[in-house]
Amino acid sequence: MQSTSARLSLHCGSDHLWSTFSTSHQVHTELPGHHKPINREEFRIAIICALPLEYDAVCLVFDEFWDEDGDPYGTAPGDANTYTTGRIGDQNVVLALLQRMGKTSAASAVASMKLSYTGLRQALLVGICGGVPQTQNGFDIMLGDVIISRTIVQYDFGKRYPDRFIRKQTTTEAQSNEFRGFTVMAETMRGRNKLRQATSRLLSQLQENASKSGCGTKYVYPGLARDKLFEPNYRHKHHESPSCVCKEYHDMTSPVCDEVLTASCSELGCSSKFLVPRARSIHSQSQEDPNTSNTVHMPTIHTGSIASGDTVMKSGVDRDIIAQKEGTIAFEMEAAGIWDEIPCLVIKGVSDYADSHKHSEWQDFAAATAAATASALLMAYSEKQRARLGQFSYYQFIDSRPYYPGS
Template sequence: MERRRLSHTDDAALPYHAKRRRTGFQQIGDDSIHDRYTVAWICALYIEMAAARAMLDEEHVDCPRQANDMNSYVLGSIKNHNVVIACLPTDQYGTNNAASVLSNMRRTFPNIEIGLMVGIGGGVPLKADIRLGDIVVGVRVMQYDLGKTLSSGFQRTGVPKIPDSTIRAVISNLRSRHELNGSRVPLILREKMGTYAAYSRPNEPDRLFLASYHHEDPASPCDECDLSKLETRKTRLSTDPAIYYGGVGSANTVMKDSTIRDQIARELDVLCFEMEAAGLMDIMPCLPIRGICDYSDSHKAKEWQRYAAATAAAYTYEFLELWRGDSQASYAGHQRPPPEHCIVSEHHEEILRSLNFEEIDARKSTIKAAHSKTCRWFLKHPDYISWASSQQMPHHHGFMWIRGKPGAGKSTIMKFIYSESKKKDRKHQSLTASFFFNAREVDTEDSENCFARCVISSSKGLAEITKVKQPRVQFIHESVRDFLIKDKGLHELWPELGPDWESVGHERLKLCCYSYFELVTTKKQIKEDHPVGYKLLLETNIYPFLEYASQYVLHHSDFAANTANQQSFLERFQTSVWIWVVNVFEKFQIRKYSPAAGLLYILADRGHSSLIRTILDCNG
């Protein structure tokens, strides 16, 4: 399942078509909404924010900010993490502005655990063979404009800033995966950015000029530069971005001089330059991730910026696949107990999280995205237009089937349609769900256990084995409960129940319980002076409903009092017989009722306030 639009406020929360499918964040005014976001994704440019937005598996609607928070957020989730994306204000860059954005974010979202500074940077092609589009992960940040001016020159006083051990542990894990299986960045780029042509690898040449050769006229393009001054580099066998780990130089100024670039790079041992990371490292655990868009020289150009932003975002996505964060978010101060609907909501989210597994979209990612302008004919095909019509929805219920010969492009077309539907999701706050069945490998296509694996995988988290003497498998029916109770499904099925259908339901349950209770007690000839004791208990296998009927008959009567007068019921209620039966099922002697206990005492002991009011009104 891919990208979804998630709403905090409407019935599409977690976020499906029908208002009955409520699973996500319901109460926008509840502080717990903000508490659920744990990952901060900071960008400096709108194109970086666009790349970050494209990486989201789900996009959530916005929620209220603190009064002193001037940021504008994009909310969503990647894998099991709720992510807050924020961008620096237009034309405002530098370490101080970045620090301000993160500080404001932490006021609104107090449980942020990690900051990710993701975007473009200028490479240092000195020791490493860095190319445009490559990725630099900052395992050390040096602020090179921090220092003091002396008679002998500028003395830097900045100290190295290192990401904390939890971040570096994930980096080690990810590097070990890359060592054996390679990076998933190319697959993620195709999957997440394949439909955005502007963010694909540019056709412009990757030119690195000698450090001694400067771009003279800022108004003229680099095409007019002397190509004989280009550095001689080996041709790479692959155009996939390479990933480098090392130092990052950070300052409030743009690095545009190759001579100074090399001087500082040698002194501080850095692989790229940027303008924000140093402002974040002292606030909380942070990791700078930079896509290389130029070589920090006077030949700067913008052709590679979008692609570089995309490669950095793709690496961040892969990083978050392994990032686990704290198992328990730290809540400062006194917390109110969550309302009942929030508990149900959290239970639903646990079920959803249980369906996730590592590299859940790896096989689907092997389907290549459609080339530019191909497959668009399908959107104009009469059959598709007819299928997309709302009038046809009752006939096909949203399912589309495409048949064709092997290799004809069925998977590519379906992936294209899915991507187009996701774009519409943003406008209409709707959901496009997909499930990819992989049949591209011999060992999975014809396996005898294929069907069994499908059933087990599909029911994961949705079935349980009951803990009784004769256990049985049963499916969790939370969605049925929501339909019948939370979303007034009963009222829609039986309008005659009236607005207070819950009380009507309790009245019916009361009658069922008391009828069963009277049937058994009459048949067994239970009277006040005829205790049945354990003989009745031994025969409860014949009357399996007796324990519930006796324990809950007054409970249902109390809740039914809103719509049905309970006076006649209480007048004929056999209190003494009820006491004998209830005491039989009570394991603790101290909790058993005295035979002389009155009905009013019993109601007070059980907290049935509506029935107490009924008796007092009658006696008054």
């Protein structure tokens, strides 16, 4: 078996960097039995990303690419998608980057993908999302945490009456029987702790690979000090003596200036007096390495219902209303278009709190935590497939670490 060679399309800073690098070691333990597929029909797993930054992070967890010397598989007539093929661990995976965000684009892309890759059994939708600050059972959701779908709620599909909107019942379990067991185990303390440990190790490897490719600290954990949750009715706007339309602000329906749409909280003067205190302890989120200045971060993983729609949620008030009514813990834009095309498991890192203070600072790290979690789940899936062969478990080599309730 040839050594791992990973081709990356990485967006570092403001310039795209197309680079090729080889690693002298395997990201995962190389396992007997994996092989390069002879044709498209042999692929069983698809990973779908909506944004280039999500695709970049997923590429960093591939152990080997099958298309280093050109696309060996091609596509079926009528399929306009472009694919990346390779393996993660010993799972052959086809990776697709959507041409546009949203449900319609996702549904169209997956329908075309099924024309070419007729043997697909499961799709993983991997990327970033907006998080609801707290789960239904009262646990904090922090930036960089990972959300795994239990169900999908298409929250913007229904009927608008003069006095109300009534959503059509579209809640669904959007995963195959093969993967449903993993989400159930992720809801147990032992299963979640194992998945967190595996994800943390794979995230560290991803960060190392990114550093080798010239991306520096692109995927480094930004830190708790930069994880800021504002009260839901505290608007992202100019606060300090504004000379624009922001000075006419009276309530959440008042207009704000266009500059607000791209400016950061520090640029607008958003006050820390309106920050929401979080109950989750620092120790449960990260551990300081005494020998370096780096923070070793172990992302927390949550399972639950995900709200999917064609609107980017940027309202803390609306976020909380929908979350309370539907029992959702995250917002995203593609899952509702995929679930009726193919069994789908959504794995997304929390990059913002789905409010007006939404900013891009956490997007790369959140994409990395999602990619690492997807890789960990594929490793566990491989172990399940091979259990009858009596081969070792990847998880039995993970150091035992304490589990902190609520994390």
